[in-house]
Amino acid sequence: MRIDGSTFIMSKRASKGLKNSAETLQKEDVVQAVVIVDSFKGGFHPITYFIPAALVPVVNTPLLDYTLEWLALSSVQEVILFCSSHADLIKEHIRKSKWNELASAMVITVMVSETCRSLGDAMRDLDAKAVIRSDFILVFGDMVGNVNLLPILEHHRKLQKQDKGVVMTMVYKEAGHGYCSRSVDDKAVLTVDSSTGRVLLHNKMKVGTKRINIPLETYSDCPQVELRYDLQDTHVAVCSPAVPPLFSDNFDFQTRDDFVRGLLMNEEILGSTIYWYKLDEAQYAAHVSNWQMYQSVSHDIIYRWVYPFVPDSPFIQDVEPYVFLRHNVYKQKSVRLGKGCLLEEDIVIGENTSVGENTHISHSVVGKYCHIGKNVTIYKSYIWDNVVIGDNCHISCAVVGHDSKLGTGVRLCKGSVLSPGVVLPSDIHLDANIVVCGPLHRKQSLDHDVYKQEKLAEKAYRLLLDETEYDSEDSGQAQKLCGLWLGTSGGDSESESEEELSASNETSDRASPVPDDTYLFFSEVMDSLTRGYDDKLHPDNLILEINSSRYAYNVSVREVNYFVVKALLSLPIQARSADSAPKYLKEFNKMLQDFLPILQNYVRNSDAQHDCLQALEDMASSTDTLHDGLSKLLHLLYEKDILAEDIIMKWYNSGDENSTSTALRKQVAPFIQWLKEADEESDESDSD
């Protein structure tokens, strides 16, 4: 347990508040909310090196302000802010805000734990400090919403009366297909009992997942089951006081997903249940966890879905409200517009910003005290505060951080991200998905292993992913460098920009291979086998290892067969320089002496043999050495009784029409011929 972080109590009213609550309210009546300020997901990497994600401005207001205002609107009385990184900035922000005033209706306590690296750590810390007294609302510090949370809390308490084991109520919002308000990380299929609202299964839909398994018990136990794939996870949850101890008891719970999965899997053991709550139509809540969500939430704010948290309402006290004009243009009175400049639609411009002549802005947010030159085009971009943009710049689908300076004629396209403090000299052109960083002062926190910096100018470094250090475990990091995730937001674009966006989609996909579970599983199996071969491990242990990684990555049986065979086949290529077919076969034969039990264990029935053949075919069509030696390989596997004759024949006859497949069939034709003859011979000998 990590308890070494320091606790910092901010509220001057703490004692008074306690007295009040003792006088007028019972302790259970105080509505507590826990705000995890760091979402630990790193979606805003590398901007989070400079400012915490909770202070990233969305439509010119830091996310944390939206979250706190929202909690205040829901009559939350006590807020525990849990910070890990950039705690000093968060504390400073709270100190300056109205929440620190004596008359504030909400008491905010800031807790700091520098070592905290996940939601699980945070909850364990909360458990150790024993600050949770009753049911509490769990949210993140980077959320935007206008939901009244009290009815949800009531709902949770009502559920508790019926079901003692209820520990969490998760809040979801219906979101239609084709609109990008759902984060790619959060896509999940929810299986719920329709009569009670109990969550039965929660299947994450990772990129590329095509199917999920729903056990039969799910249906047999409940009369009515609902499967939902139209839900936006708001990341709001009402938790019972039992939640922090549950995190303490189970050290492997890191994220909320872990928690949900763990509880659902061990429902009988832990005796805890999870329910869900569907938001009313007029209510909105979203977690701004990455650039895609940043974009869609900005859109929703500008389109007023988050009312009353819109720029023209005075919800932040010391900011002059914006004037709301036609075509969703929000502008402060102090904005100076040059002659002939065109504000098309969906625009927010902050105070004291000046826009030069003939500048064209559309679908964008411009912060405070910015200076935008003449003949500039800004499209679908987010310009933060104090930015200077020179004449003739062209900025589309980009984010420009605080205090950045762009020289004349700079072009930023398709998902570039400039972190705060970048100075770009004139006439620089940046293409798709480039992240540019200013000089890094906090060197100690930057993993130099992962990023390579390419100097563009004195105060501008282009961040690249260091390919040599990049292995499958770091595939998450690759995503982080993908700039604005415009690509995955398909439905968000208008037709004119569709092509542009899909182009950026391709580039981002190429730049970062998807962290597919099955791919991870494959590399895991490869690792196990290589190690097993080198160290001469017992095959049974290897099977155990493979099985455990199978459960870890949630891979189906048939996929396991396929990947194990594939891994076995690619092992000789990796291990030695098997550059020709005979050498490869020799190596494979040698290996099979050790690994035959593994093959026998996995390739048992006809389905598995089909998978095995599929793997063979796939490997053969991609590798030349295997291609040449395929018929020998088939023969070998046939002799070892791994593959049955009729399955091979079936496979041979089922070929597609494409060239590689027919070429392969041709390659193995002699073996098939031999098989047939052997068959006839044996028939004849039988009849004799």
Place this chain on the structure above:
Amino acid sequence: MAKNSNKTEENRNKFINDIKQGKVWGSYDIAFNTVNLLKDVIVNGDWQTAQELMVLITAEGRKLTRSLPMQASVGNMVRRVLKIIREEYVATQQNKQEDVDAQESLHKIVTSEGDVVDDYSKLLPDLRSSIMEHIGEFEMELETSADNIAQQARQHIHSNEIIMTLGKSASVEAFLKKAATERKFEVIVAECAPFCRGHELAVSLGKSKIETTVIADSAIFAIMSRVNKVIIGTHTVMANGGLRAVCGSHIVALAAKHYSVPVIVLAPMYKLSPQYLCSYDQDAFNSFVSPEGVLKYSDGAILSKVHVYNPVFDYVPPELVTLFISNTGGHAPSYVYRLLSELYHPDDHDL
């Protein structure tokens, strides 16, 4: 004293939060609570002279109106209290100077205007109590205003008439129910989508045995030819007699104009605002809420392709209003300027 100002601040924040959270709802409650808040400032505030008090009240009023720009009755109440302070100051001062004739004559008003430039800075010991007394009277007026309006119902609604209204207004509801105790008439309620508060009103009227029909907003014009009177409530009465009323009022008023149906607006005095609508801030004058009622969030792909607006208010120009009924009686829209000068001091129009 610091403790008192903290207390005031706490009360103010609570009031603002209550309104935002929808706990305090309806312009009467808002007006009433504002007056209570200001009373608190007068009783606990740190002031010696009327001038100091007015500065305090104005500051408080500015904070309130900044946080609640859409609630005109808050600003109206602040102005009203300022007016009361001015009146009481003059009255107490005149009582002190016994020689001054209490009776005002036209001659005196005309001649004495110039020489007495009063800056409200004299120290008057009785001021606090007399102000509180006057505010007490004013609160009474507030409390009875809805009832006073309802009392006039039978002068306006006659037997077998068909009355049209839209949405739900507490004053209209009380007015119709009062009339129903003596007369038999029929009410047509436009539902006022997307909030459809007309449904609530229809249910409530139906329970009071009033023959009620709910119509869609699109049917307003078609039905209007049969209607004898339109009776609506309003959110604010602007200084020119125009209305800031629930969205749809303009349609009703225009249709009524077309068929020459009288439009009667029920507006208690606290809804009278010294503000004008200027053409250039039409959009700022309105309040646009979440478009959920017009288009569903779950409709998906279309959301990013269209602009959806869901305005709460309509501006109804004064020429479409036939009569205002306030707690002090009926007034034509052209008379509103006179009421304004009685209720508020011109110096307080801008807080």
